[in-house]
Ligand SMILES: Nc1ncnc2c1ncn2[C@@H]1O[C@H](COP(=O)(O)OP(=O)(O)O)[C@@H](O)[C@H]1O
């Protein structure tokens with residue numbers, strides 16, 4: 490590059506000095522000495538100027554590219570400033586910009602891969618932790634039975650029941666994991682149809698009433714009897730959402746607490762609010778409760794702890810309905826979880842019912 494920049498300067502300087510000489514020789518009163526001196530001066534001045542300009546530009550850009558390559562080699566990609574050299578005329582500057590954007594794109598890829606790897610590590614650690622608890626418990630009961638406790642009829646029943654309970658929670662965990670995984674990979678398809686949201690909530694309440702009454706938690710359901718609560722959604726999955734939210738409201742409530750469920754029909758949507766006056770959720774945990782396995786630390790040790798996947802599933806299902814879950818909570822006072830679904834016109838139900846009937 491250096492040789493060629495000198496060569497270019499030499500050729501251009503020679504051309505300029507020849508031009509100056511030719512121009513002066515055309516003038517009548519110019520002497521040979523004058524022509525020689527002027528050409529010489531023109532040659533040296535233009536050679537110097539052209540050479541300095543070329544070398545300065547070429548050198549500076551090469552130095553830039555070189556330092557960029559050095560950074561790439563040392564993997565200090567995060568220190569590369571973002572540059573846009575697309576508009577530059579200088580090919581060197583453009584090369585510099587291309588290398589620069591290439592390096593930045595690779596850096597982004599590396600960051601994403603590192604994040605994924607970290608997520609996988611965390612996920613495996615969480616799963617192992619969650620699986621360990623029921624497995625260890627069952628193992629403990631069964632070994633104790635085998636070591637002789639089996640002969641005591643009372644202890645035998647108690648331990649077998651506890652072992653069965655641990656296995657049930659293991660089963661729940663695996664079911665929830667499967668559901669979440671299948672939803673994420675798109676294996677589970679959403680089946681949309683018109684149905685009455687009020688009926689779904691009534692069914693959930695009926696299912697959970699036994700659990701609630703054991704702790705004297707009262708479930709109150711408010712809606713306007715003459716209003717229409719038809720929605721267009723996946724019934725089974727919305728049942729799951731209501732079940733998770735209402736069960737949480739009972740589970741994280743105090744004995745003799747109250748759960749208030751309300752349905753509000755608006756112009757185009759139905760809003761569902763599930764309010765409890767339980768322990769509430771600290772603000773720092775509130776952002777994270779929808780993450781898989783995330784549980785507020787204190788509830789982790791609770792005997793009847795769930796899988797920590799319920800709200801992650803709720804979030805996923807509602808996202809599949811282009812809706813979202815919102816929550817507000819005050820520690821010691823309680824929480825309120827809300828979501829909304831589209832309001833379907835009553836006519837539509839008539840049509841679907843008719844269509845579903847065999848001809
Ligand atoms: N209504 C609620 N009141 C207080 N805390 C709640 C409530 N709902 C959820 N949480 C907190 O959020 C965590 C995550 O909930 P969830 O995903 O349903 O998992 P879990 O299986 O533990 O119920 C719970 O462990 C609990 O700490």
Ligand SMILES: [Mg+2]
Pocket residue numbers: 733736737795796797799800
């Ligand atoms: Mg739950």
